Amino acid sequence: MGAPADPHARMPHGADQDPLETLAQLRRSIDNIDAALVHILAERFALTTAVGRLKAEHALPPADPQREAKQIERLRALAESARLDPTFAEKFLNFIIAEVIHHHERIAEERQNGDA
Numbered sequence: 679m680g681a682p683a684d685p686h687a688r689m690p691h692g693a694d695q696d697p698l699e700t701l702a703q704l705r706r707s708i709d710n711i712d713a714a715l716v717h718i719l720a721e722r723f724a725l726t727t728a729v730g731r732l733k734a735e736h737a738l739p740p741a742d743p744q745r746e747a748k749q750i751e752r753l754r755a756l757a758e759s760a761r762l763d764p765t766f767a768e769k770f771l772n773f774i775i776a777e778v779i780h781h782h783e784r785i786a787e788e789r790q791n792g793d794a
């Protein structure tokens with residue numbers, strides 16, 4: 679799955695096409711990808727919520743830095759082969775993981791307070 683980094687490779691049609699139509703076509707594809715991202719993130723958060731509940735039930739810590747280090751290493755390598763900036767990929771994953779850890783802390787607190 680070698681993704682071309684050249685944006686011209688994504689141009690839907692020839693240079694003779696109306697640029698505003700080309701822009702609209704590109705934006706439709708961007709909108710589809712953004713929708714897919716939302717669905718993928720929702721599925722990921724559903725899974726991490728299950729992990730958070732499991733951890734709270736068994737008094738396991740919300741964060742697992744060793745697991746995170748492995749995920750970051752793996753994602754950076756994937757990003758490089760996909761020609762995505764690995765630093766951006768790392769920041770993006772860290773942003774998501776930070777939110778997940780907040781959720782896990784909240785789930786653990788709720789369990790301690792007897793709200794869950």
Ligand SMILES: C=C(O[C@@H]1C=C(C(=O)O)C=C[C@H]1O)C(=O)O
Binds near residue numbers: 726741743779782
């Ligand atoms: C989901 C987990 O909890 C935390 C969140 C992670 C994630 O969002 O991928 C990874 C490690 C943990 O810090 C886990 O331990 O697997």
